[in-house]
Amino acid sequence: MIVKQLFKWIVSFFKKESNYFKLKIVSELPENPLERTLYLEGSFKEKDYWYALLKCPCGCGDIIMLNLITDTKPCWKVSVNKYPSVYPSVWRTKNCKSHFWIKDGKLVWA
Numbered sequence: 001m002i003v004k005q006l007f008k009w010i011v012s013f014f015k016k017e018s019n020y021f022k023l024k025i026v027s028e029l030p031e032n033p034l035e036r037t038l039y040l041e042g043s044f045k046e047k048d049y050w051y052a053l054l055k056c057p058c059g060c061g062d063i064i065m066l067n068l069i070t071d072t073k074p075c076w077k078v079s080v081n082k083y084p085s086v087y088p089s090v091w092r093t094k095n096c097k098s099h100f101w102i103k104d105g106k107l108v109w110a
């Protein structure tokens with residue numbers, strides 16, 4: 001009985017974690033990004049990133065590219081702990097018009 005409960009808990013724990021946005025630092029942004037993955041183009045060593053890219057989490061299949069270069073507007077900030085956060089929120093003005101936050105890897109609809 002206890003083993004069964006523990007197993008259930010472990011499964012739900014990993015299910016939650018697998019829903020989080022993972023971070024991938026790449027030298028070239030992919031053409032077919034994976035779901036729930038935030039790609040950063042730039043240098044990990046210098047902690048200098050130029051673009052972030054992700055597949056729209058609403059399921060529409062669109063690819064969203066965010067500018068991280070501070071002297072170009074609009075511009076976003078990505079901070080990374082165990083999971084990435086994106087600031088400010090992503091608000092699409094066309095197609096699905098999704099508006100969401102990514103906070104510590106968690107997707108929060110606005």
Ligand SMILES: [Zn+2]
Nearest residue numbers: 056058060096
């Ligand atoms: Zn969408």
